[in-house]
Amino acid sequence: MQLTSTIVRSAVVVWLLAVLAATAIAHWILPEDPHAALFALGLLCMTYTLAAFALARRIPGPTALMPLAWAAAFGMWMPIAQDYGADQFAPMLANMGAPEALLQQLALATVLLAGGIMTGAMLYLGTASSAVFVHVVVLTALVAGATLSHHETPGTTLAAVIAWHAGVAGSLMRWASHAAWAAKQGLCPACGEDITGVRDRVCPACKAAIVTAMPAKPNTQPAKRAA
Numbered sequence: 001m002q003l004t005s006t007i008v009r010s011a012v013v014v015w016l017l018a019v020l021a022a023t024a025i026a027h028w029i030l031p032e033d034p035h036a037a038l039f040a041l042g043l044l045c046m047t048y049t050l051a052a053f054a055l056a057r058r059i060p061g062p063t064a065l066m067p068l069a070w071a072a073a074f075g076m077w078m079p080i081a082q083d084y085g086a087d088q089f090a091p092m093l094a095n096m097g098a099p100e101a102l103l104q105q106l107a108l109a110t111v112l113l114a115g116g117i118m119t120g121a122m123l124y125l126g127t128a129s130s131a132v133f134v135h136v137v138v139l140t141a142l143v144a145g146a147t148l149s150h151h152e153t154p155g156t157t158l159a160a161v162i163a164w165h166a167g168v169a170g171s172l173m174r175w176a177s178h179a180a181w182a183a184k185q186g187l188c189p190a191c192g193e194d195i196t197g198v199r200d201r202v203c204p205a206c207k208a209a210i211v212t213a214m215p216a217k218p219n220t221q222p223a224k225r226a227a
């Protein structure tokens with residue numbers, strides 16, 4: 001129990017720091033130097049993903065590395081994707097009869113959505129959690145929708161950046177707390193089956209991937225450390 005509450009406390013602290021950092025970047029760096037802000041936000045996302053992996057005792061490997069590299073490279077791939085969207089999607093949307101005034105915003109929304117789905121897929125690789133994937137895609141859809149409804153006032157951009165990182169960091173911390181608790185009990189985080197001593201990295205009951213370190217022996221006394 002002691003361990004569980006320590007993990008939950010750590011998760012809350014990481015989440016608060018992530019929200020504060022996202023707010024600071026969106027408020028001070030984004031209006032001055034958007035390019036630098038994208039780099040900083042990517043590194044921030046990588047940092048709280050890494051913190052979530054550490055809390056959950058995520059096993060190192062390619063599927064842990066890929067989401068970290070993807071997040072860290074956000075400042076590199078996002079401007080390329082934005083240019084691609086402006087060059088390729090905007091004319092395509094114009095041909096489809098989209099209003100001229102909204103072309104750039106529609107192209108950006110399309111790029112954001114595609115980037116969000118990719119990010120969700122990457123974090124799914126890292127967490128094996130479909131909830132994390134769904135949260136990332138839904139949050140990105142809301143942010144993409146916000147770029148359409150308001151004509152990109154600085155206030156909406158600020159709110160969208162903070163909301164996205166607060167939501168994604170929150171989803172990752174929720175996953176990490178649950179995964180750490182399940183690993184401590186020797187349970188599959190997806191179905192709750194006892195998987196102590198299971199050697200392969202797949203739950204025998206529900207076939208979900210096991211991405212966190214498990215105790216080798218059955219843990220019969222989970223509250224032992226509480227004393």
Ligand SMILES: [Zn+2]
Pocket residue numbers: 188189190191192193203204205206207208
């Ligand atoms: Zn299972």
